[in-house]
Amino acid sequence: MPAAVPVAGGTDLMAAVNAGLLRPAALVGLGRINEIRGWQYQDGHALLGAGLTHARMGRPDFAALIPALAAAARAAGPPQIRNAGTLGGNIATAAPTGDALPVLAALEAALIIVGPGGARREIPVSHLLAGREMLRGGELIGFVRVPLLHAPQVFLKATGRTGPGRAVASVGLVLDPARRGVRCAIGAVAPMPLRPLEAEQWVASLIDWDGDRGLAPEALEAFGDYVAAACVPDQGEPVSSAVVHLRRTVAVLARRALGRALTS
Numbered sequence: 001m002p003a004a005v006p007v008a009g010g011t012d013l014m015a016a017v018n019a020g021l022l023r024p025a026a027l028v029g030l031g032r033i034n035e036i037r038g039w040q041y042q043d044g045h046a047l048l049g050a051g052l053t054h055a056r057m058g059r060p061d062f063a064a065l066i067p068a069l070a071a072a073a074r075a076a077g078p079p080q081i082r083n084a085g086t087l088g089g090n091i092a093t094a095a096p097t098g099d100a101l102p103v104l105a106a107l108e109a110a111l112i113i114v115g116p117g118g119a120r121r122e123i124p125v126s127h128l129l130a131g132r133e134m135l136r137g138g139e140l141i142g143f144v145r146v147p148l149l150h151a152p153q154v155f156l157k158a159t160g161r162t163g164p165g166r167a168v169a170s171v172g173l174v175l176d177p178a179r180r181g182v183r184c185a186i187g188a189v190a191p192m193p194l195r196p197l198e199a200e201q202w203v204a205s206l207i208d209w210d211g212d213r214g215l216a217p218e219a220l221e222a223f224g225d226y227v228a229a230a231c232v233p234d235q236g237e238p239v240s241s242a243v244v245h246l247r248r249t250v251a252v253l254a255r256r257a258l259g260r261a262l263t264s
Contacts, residue, residue, distance in 0.1 A: 007029055008030045008086040010084065011085040012093040030051060035049065036050045036142055036143065042145070045147050046148055048143060050142055050143060051086050051087075052087045053082065053084065054073040054076040054077075057087065069104070072100045073099070073100065075157055091128065091141055094128070096187070097187070099155070099167065099170060102172035103172035104144065104193075105126055105185035105195060107172070108124065111123050111141055111143070111144055111145070113135065114142035149175070154172075154173050157188070166188075167188040168188060169189050170186070170188050170253070173258055175261050180204060181204050184196060186253075186254070190231070196230035199254075207262070221255060223258055224251035224252060227250060227251065228248070228250040232250055
């Protein structure tokens, strides 16, 4: 049945079915494929199974491995969502508000795509999220390959209400001391996570990588404004209050994320 739809946690898929937006001819459950429900180490990377649930990624042992991804998993919603929703589903659905997506973009993660006959290919996660490469017939996201940086990383998000909810804006930020770099991705403000590359390069040039990695408050403030201007552009004159508020939210998130990373 070529029209059958694979389903893991179903947290987004079944919401679309219940809303009448999707009527799959059949569903193929992936829950019993044990190979994609854990993780392993491979050449300085973590190979994460696409079937890892948010609840599993939120545990302390995983948090010691990839702290920002664990924080995103803990923020993914109420317990019933975290217990069912999966890493691969978050990527395949590619909803702008997916909490794991900005973290994966900042980490420059790659996807291991598995297909018929055991075929495998690797693509950057950003290529799939941007629509530059798509899953072909019979292919699934098998694993997510994430570099283990052993350096501070942070995930923060702002929601429109108190408690677990969909992000209005989110940020994944990681330090990469080996390459003396800062990598930042902003989620929920566009169809895919946005990387403010110029802001990353600018602030990385100010950090004393051989010292205490401290930054003046003015530099942190400027970084937040730089990121916000890059990711939330003007949409004509006059600038709407909604754009101003969103830009302010992104600036605060970026500033706080970098400040926390530098003091970790």
